[in-house]
Amino acid sequence: MAEKLFRLKEEIHRVIVGYDDVIDKILISLLSGGHVLLVGVPGLAKTLMVKTISRALDLKFSRIQFTPDLMPSDIVGTEIIQDVDGKKIFQFVRGPIFANVILADEINRTPPKTQAALLEAMQEKRVSVMGRTYELEEPFFVLATQNPIEQEGTYPLPEAQLDRFMMQIDLSYPSFDEEVEIVERTTTGEMPGVDKVLSKDDVLRLQKQVRQMTVGEHVIRYAVQLVRQTRPETSSVERVKEYVQWGAGPRASQSLVLGAKARAFLSGRDYATTEDVAFVFPDVVRHRIILNFVAEAEGVRVDDIIRDVLSAVPRKV
Numbered sequence: 001m002a003e004k005l006f007r008l009k010e011e012i013h014r015v016i017v018g019y020d021d022v023i024d025k026i027l028i029s030l031l032s033g034g035h036v037l038l039v040g041v042p043g044l045a046k047t048l049m050v051k052t053i054s055r056a057l058d059l060k061f062s063r064i065q066f067t068p069d070l071m072p073s074d075i076v077g078t079e080i081i082q083d084v085d086g087k088k089i090f091q092f093v094r095g096p097i098f099a100n101v102i103l104a105d106e107i108n109r110t111p112p113k114t115q116a117a118l119l120e121a122m123q124e125k126r127v128s129v130m131g132r133t134y135e136l137e138e139p140f141f142v143l144a145t146q147n148p149i150e151q152e153g154t155y156p157l158p159e160a161q162l163d164r165f166m167m168q169i170d171l172s173y174p175s176f177d178e179e180v181e182i183v184e185r186t187t188t189g190e191m192p193g194v195d196k197v198l199s200k201d202d203v204l205r206l207q208k209q210v211r212q213m214t215v216g217e218h219v220i221r222y223a224v225q226l227v228r229q230t231r232p233e234t235s236s237v238e239r240v241k242e243y244v245q246w247g248a249g250p251r252a253s254q255s256l257v258l259g260a261k262a263r264a265f266l267s268g269r270d271y272a273t274t275e276d277v278a279f280v281f282p283d284v285v286r287h288r289i290i291l292n293f294v295a296e297a298e299g300v301r302v303d304d305i306i307r308d309v310l311s312a313v314p315r316k317v
Contacts, residue, residue: 001202001206002268004197004198004202005198005206007197008027008057008197008198009023009024009027011052011056011195011197012049012052012056012194014192014193014194015048015052015191015194016045016048016049017174017178017181017182017185018174018175018178019049022038022169022171023049023053024263024266025280025283026053026143027266028259028262028263028266028280029141029166029259029262031206031210031265031266032166032210032255032259033207033211033258034165034166034255034258034259035122035141035142035143035144035164036142036143036144036165036167036168037107037145037146037165037167037168038143038145038146038169039145039146039147039148039168039169039171040145040147040148040170040171040172041147041148042147044171044172044173045182046145047145050103050143051103052194053101053143054101054103055194055196056195056196056198057100057196057197057198057203058196058197058198058199058200059099059101059139059141059203060099060100060101060137061100062096062098062099062101062103063096063103064096064097064102064103064104065105065106066104066105066107066110066114067109068109070110070114071114072113072114072116073095073129074095074096074114075095075096075097075114075117076095076097076121076127076129077092077093077094077097077098077127077129078092078093078095078129079091079092079093079130080093090130092129092130092134094134097117097118097127097136098134098136098137100137100138100139100140100200101141102142102143103143103144104118104143104144104145105144105145106146106147107144107157108146108147108154108155108156108157111155112155112158115158115161116161118142118161118164119160119164121136121140122140122142123164125138139200139203139204139207142165144165148170162287162288163249163251163287163288165287166255166258166259166284167255167259167280167283167284168283168286168287169283170286206265209265210258210261210262210265211258213264213270213271213272214271215261216271218274219257219260219272219273219274219276219277220257222277222313222315223257223260224253225313226256226277226285226309226310226313227247227248227249227250227252227253228247229247229312229313230244230247230252230285230288230289230305230309231244231246231248232245232247235247235309237305237308237309239300239304240305240308240309243294243295243300243305244290244291244292244295244305245292246289247288247289248284248285248288248289249288251288252284252285255280256281256284257272257277259276259277259280260272260273260276260280261276263276263279263280275315278310281306281309282303282306282310285306286302286303289305289306
């Protein structure tokens with residue numbers, strides 16, 4: 001399994017230049033059974049990254065391009081009337097949500113009614129249509145993309161939907177050398193192919209092994225303490241009390257511990273540390289901290305709060 005994970009990252013890097021931390025965090029979410037929201041300006045290869053990862057996994061892949069006229073039935077499917085042996089019956093036609101890896105491209109371009117169609121699927125791993133419930137095949141992994149700068153014609157994701165994502169990963173511009181390599185690769189010939197490395201059974205086995213990994217009580221206490229420090233009513237951090245309206249909930253603590261286990265597994269260790277928790281903390285809570293109007297007026301960002309919290313909590317609690 002360790003060798004396959006190493007090969008998986010190698011295959012991804014045949015197409016994607018740089019973004020080592022981003023790829024690691026996506027794989028951490030996959031091993032944890034969580035979902036990812038990728039946020040970045042156009043042209044940072046968000047969609048290409050997701051498609052490349054899906055090509056390296058021997059899993060059923062589906063892409064949903066979110067648009068203002070997209071309907072919930074376009075995602076989950078619908079029942080149509082079919083003529084069977086002279087009888088008219090309703091038959092359910094499955095939508096693109098019935099796959100293992102879902103690319104939800106520009107998820108904030110569709111109205112809340114359609115966004116909500118993903119909510120039950122992401123949390124419960126099932127969908128309901130016309131009073132019937134249909135189970136989704138595991139593993140089920142949603143990778144959504146979002147453009148942070150173009151707000152016209154968009155619908156911000158509600159907090160309940162955001163909380164279903166284990167991580168929000170913000171992508172930055174590549175370095176000078178990485179950008180040079182990107183231009184060389186994409187302007188001189190065909191894009192390299194990607195071999196499939198992990199099967200469905202491999203992914204399910206890895207997810208099970210991550211959950212079974214033991215973790216010290218001090219690591220769990222550190223994760224919970226970090227999350228509690230994001231809440232104004234329980235925080236000792238001054239800027240949290242002044243600028244945060246709502247902090248992260250218990251689901252963030254669960255995601256921190258699972259993410260720490262997955263990072264340790266990805267690093268070839270059978271134990272998680274507080275360093276693993278600190279590594280995944282910013283991406284786990286970034287979309288779960290709601291700032292107040294004072295913070296917006298004074299230009300305080302969520303990442304500023306995250307740095308204060310990490311500095312305030314000792315690694316051993």
